[in-house]
Amino acid sequence: MKIVYVLLGLFIIINYGLLQAGVLRRITARVGKRIGVPFYQPYIDLIKNYAIRSQFSHGVMFYLGPVFRLSGGVGIFLFMPLIFGNEIFSNYSMAGDLILIMYFMFIGMLGMALGAGEGGHPYSIIGITRGLSQFTTVEVPFTLAVISIAIQYQTLSITEIVAAQQGGIMHWTLMTNPLATGAAMLSFLGMMMYAPFNVVNAPQENPLGPPTEFHGTFLGMLQTNRVILGVMEAILFMNLFFGGATNWGILFIKAFLIYFYPVFVGAVFPRYRIDQSIRWFLYLPTALGILAIIFI
Amino acid sequence: MVKNAFIFLILIGVAMILVNLFAGFTGNVDLGQIANHYVANGPAEVGSANIVTAVVVTYRGFDTLGEVTILFLSAAIVGFFLKIENTDNTERNLKYTSEILNTASQVLVPIMILFGVYVFINGHLSPGGGFQGGAIIASGLVLMFIAQPKKEIGHKLINIIESISGVGFVLMGLAGVLFAGGFLDNNVIGLGKFGTLFSAGAIPIIYIFVGLKVGSELTGIALSLKENQNEA
Amino acid sequence: MMEKLNIQNIGLTVGILVILVGLWGLLTQKNLIKIVIGFALFDTGTHILMVSIGYIKYRTAPILDEAVDIRNAAKLVVDPIPQALVLTAIVIGLGITALMLSYVLKMYQNKKSLEINNYKDLKW
């Protein structure tokens, strides 16, 4: 029975994610004084990709790469409690806590990396090395923030963290532990890989970055994953710092706002070189994280 | 020069040590207990009129054996060391020696050898002994080398004498172990009458061996050195 | 002063001086032969010390001939032991000196030099 609700939740998340993506693309277009695509464009892309008949593969790992990738995204969804106080939509979060989710992000990356790697195109591997390199330092402030809130709430279980934040905006981590929130939100920029940290799979230049190796169904899976992953990371931050959500409406609003923030930053700031971004995460965000641990 | 000054300082240190060494020296007034024993009982125990000889040959005979060995060794080493590799030493032109020296040596050498023999035979009665006698004999022979450089004396004879006397010495020592109190005890053939030539047990015999050995060894050394000299 | 100036002390002093002279020669001379001579002097100095240690005033050599009567010989003769020892020591010194000289001879034959500074092949 639970499996049904889990799939339902997944369905909701995917649709929401697609819409959100379309809307945000439109907003950024307007910021850039352009008309932009219709908000349902992501649906079209997705359907088109899944519908493409011709398939090329470079080998087993190339074939399995997207599977790994999507498993990573779906896995995060599966182990994340969505709606607080709602047994149905707490998914499989009883199987593991915050740490599990943090480490589940890696599986997707690894799968992507392996898959693209077998493609054999040097640009994809260059993109992967960049991505991994940036990722290592992005994680540092986030880890510090997590430790900080773990000290604060004396738990690593997301459900309990959310529970501790109930009862008004003043109880949110945002208020009770602003330093940790700051550090985490800065590293969130890096996780979402919008500008200035999007040199990894730079979308404007062609062809660069792992996704360009894939097409058709493979690419469709990657897109699906990106949608799910984006939303889920937003939800993760919502749960950790913004008091979680007690119903779908709040979830959508909070998720949208949290997701909008890196897009906004990306629309405003130019892009970093990879070594610059690596260092950047070790300066201000890490400092914030350390302070968050000291002044908890 | 600085180095020498430094060495001078060091030597002052040495001098200080030696002075301290004899700081407690107050001339003897009487014989020590051991010396006393030697002088008092020497005649009875060893039967040699020359107490020094008694000490050298019997009481501390073992030292003497070692001493002979040392001479023997240095002779052997020098002999080995200075052996002429190139046997064609014919072109060595040696100093011409004067007629006087030549003639004199012919007279003197036998007398010197005879005197040497006398000295070591009477070692237990009068001053002297094997070493002195041997040295005299050797000097006689050295005189002969100087007088007649051309005259060749084979090492073989010297070696034979050396070996015989050496083995004889050791055998006398063993005789001491077998027939008397211990190694090199001279009391193997009776002490004889005190103060006569045939007295003091084995001492004269040992001294004969020592004399021959020392003589031959010193000669050997001199001979090797001579064969090496080559001033052209 | 006078009683300090007896044969023994003279002997000791001379011995020490000879030893020092020998050492000086041994340590400062550059000529191999002179070094050997220095060593021989050192040797001799030691021998002088030995003999003079055994000496006793107004006494004669430890040979019991008609000059010395056997009954109270112990009152009449000097200590025989140092004399015996010095005899041995002299012979040993002789042997070593002979060896040294033959070495010098050989070194000279090989390098045609008596300068000790020329024999520093092995070092450090």
Added chain:
Amino acid sequence: MVGPIYIIAISLGTAFSLGFFKKANRNISFGLMFFAMAFVTFISGQWLYAFLSHQQETIQIFTAGFKPPFSISLQMGFHEAVFLTMINVLGLLSAIYLFDHLKEKGANMMMVFMLLFMGLNVVVMTRDIFNLFVFLEISSITLVGLIILEKKQDAISSGFKYLIASGIISQILLIGIIAAYYYGGSLFINDMVDSNLLFVKGGSVAVFLILIAVVLELKPFPANGWALDVYQSATPGIGAIVSGAVATTSLFILYKLLPIGGDAWLLPIGITGVISFLGSNFLGINQKNANRILGYSSIGQVGLLMIIMSLSKDLGDKFEFVFFSILISHYLAKAGLFWISGIINKDEIGQWNIIKNKPGLIVLTGVFMLTLLGLPPFPSFYGKWELIMNLAHSGNFTWIAIILLGSFFEAIYLLRWFGKTLMNNENSEELIVKFHKIFPAVISSFLILMFSFLTARWSGLMSVKYFIPFAIALLLFALDFLPVFIKNIMAIATVSWYSYVLIYQTYIPENDILRIIFGFIFLIGAILLLFPGFTFKGKRRGFYPLVILMFSGLAGLIEARTTFQFFFAWEMMTLASYLLIIRGKNAKKTSFSYILFSMAGAFMMFIGFGLAYFETGSISLNALADVLIYANWVYILVAVGFLVKIASLGVHIWLPDSYTEADDDVTPMISSILVKSGVFGLIILMLSMSLKNAASSNIPYILGWIGALSALIGNMLAIYQEDVKKLVAYSSIGIMGYILFGLSMMSHLGWLTAISYSIVHFLYKALLFLAVAGIIYRTKTRNIYEMGGLIKRMPLSFISVLIGIITLAGMPPLVGFAGKWMFYNAVILKGWYFQGAIVFFSGIVAFLYCFKLIHNIFLGPIKDNHRKLKETSVWWLIPQFVLIIGIMIISVYPKIILEPIGLYLSMYFPGEGLVWAGTTASTSLGYWDATQIMMVFAGMFGVIFIILFLMSRKVQVVEQFNIVFQAERPERPETTHYAHNMYAPYNKALGFLAAPFITNSWEFIYESFHAIGDQIRKFYTGNGQTYALHIVMYVVAFYLFINGGF
């Protein structure tokens, strides 16, 4: 029995009568001489036997039939018998060794040769000091004679130097003797001891002169330039005599005359010994000339023996054991090395590698050098142990420090020399080994082995069962001619039997979790890692004995209950692993640094044990818990030994190259098994010292930081490696730091993490190294950018590496995640946030090299020369898949290892720990259900895979386009390959963290040692006169020192 006097009589008689045969056939004279010496040896041996077997009284032999002091008397007692036997045996062996020399040089030299030993015999026996002087002269004159056995120019000049020096010394002795006669009235040593010489004015100076002469006979540093020249220039056969027989005799003289000086002289002698020991060993580091090194080492050893002699009071009844065990080892080993040097006949130690293809000679050299170093199982090891422990017992830690420091200097040059000996040589000149030259060395090595056994039994520290491994090793060595296949089977059988006896029969009944775990890692792991051995062709000479020794050493660690057993096993394991590593083709330099670090660590541990013994008076390991006053010291000292083994930051520089250069199947052994010995040691140490007493509670904090930093630096360095083995090696440093951090948290979870993680690390590190080795076995290259695309050729290896890195990176659902999860909880509970953060950061950094590893080997386009490759040999794959199965089981059901360990730990950390509800483990912070995660993941993965499969019809596989090079450069094209210098931007950003400043600083220290030594040794000007001056200066300085001049 034949009286000792016949020793003299026969030698002299024969020597004199040799004159008859001068011209005759030289074989006759040699035969005579040899027979005489053999008989002399027989006499002394017979007396020794008499003293050992039944209560033989010490006897006096009076010459001339008068009692001493009136005549010269000889003494034959137990000590005399021992020394005489040693000297004469050496004489006999040297006679054999020098056979052709003596025969060529003729009767004169034969006389000289045998009279040397006659002289030494008398010197040992005589009780009359003037007589001693005379026969000392004999021995020095004969020595001078033998020096010029070969009339080489430098031999002659060094002989002259020797004459001058020994002349001065003997004159000093003579003056002393005559003065002593005047003041004491006797030349009989016993009388001199009884007399009141020391208290007469001037008498003390006489004693001083006598003793200083004896000391000078021992060639004390720095007044020993002449002796060194002799060692260097004389034929090695003579060197053997000088350091074996003459030095031994001089020691006995000191032992005989020291009572005259009384106790007041013990300290000065000890100080002289210290100066010699430290000085000459320190200068030895700079030497290149084999014989001269041996000279330095002999002088050092004599210094050590002088120290021991001066400490006889503190050593008490152990004195004889210590003295003789060290003396005999030195005497045999040094002589043996001189003989080998004579066979090799090369001055420069760099040229010694011509024995590369002579295994026999290599083994001999190894035995001798390791004996000198006092490594187990050789006699000096027990001697050193007793020495240090007894000194510790009486609290002489200055002496301990000095002794160990000197031994370390000695280790430096001897081991470097040994390394050079094994260098692979280009010059193909063949070495001819005459039988009569090798024979003495063989005999002495046999004697060494015999004495190893005897000393071990006498020391009473070893029970017979400790010799089983050696027996097996010797057996394997004897069977070395067999092909690898059979020997491998034998080795596996041995280890299996061992593990059966230890684990199944001992620990499981005792339910001793810790020992079960490490027994499993050490022994079962050994069985697995021996399988690849089947792929090796040929003989692999000497490999299997070492392997057996290493693993039995590891087993000994688990077995050990006393500090001695522990130290023994530790040293043995270190030694064996060193010899295994050095077998690698280019492993000489790196194995040198490995053994140096290990020995330094071992010495520290040694001092630590000594300190503990000093306080508790017990050598039981548990007694460490009772150390209170010096707890911090003991803790640090012992811990350093273990930190070296797990290559913590600061002492890690030996590890990467050693792992890289070792044979491909040795690397997994050391990297996944051997390092765990350090972990085990730390656990033992912490269990007894951090838990049971609070005295040293702050040290774990420091260790924690060290661990965190090693984790960071290890991983950082791993990223940039282009050599695949080196990459994995550096990651080992990181993981070990991680384990160290877990242990030093001193909490239940921390320890649970560390211990379970050492199992996991064993599994995946062995897996990775085996896979990598299997790949290298095929590709014949270690450069990672020369591989690629191998997934199609070696799918099985790919699976191994994939599993390996997923576990290493700690991703769910595999068991690596268990470590990370417990770790978070432990860190947050413990409150070590920043160290924790560093460790997590390094954990993420680990991704970079994990990906590099798997991608650059298996993915991307394949290289042209690899298109034909096959999957690697099955012998590499079998252990890999056993390990994979292990990982999988633990991943699905981690409870099976975590729960028992938890139970075991709750003995020490009650209250905390994991709470198990079904398959869910939970702490006060979080929860985690490995089984469920695994199921969810599997289900999800399967579903998605099926979806993809259904949606993607008629997939056509296409080759990659070979566009891996951005542009060809004529030289080193790989630099433009994308896989070369993969993480350049990362290096640009954070490269400073990987700067090799630690390596540089260590090298700086090493270099400056050399520089200093180079300056110091300049005072050996090579001028005989200067050496004479040194002697005189030494005397004066010593005099001033004695009389408080300064």
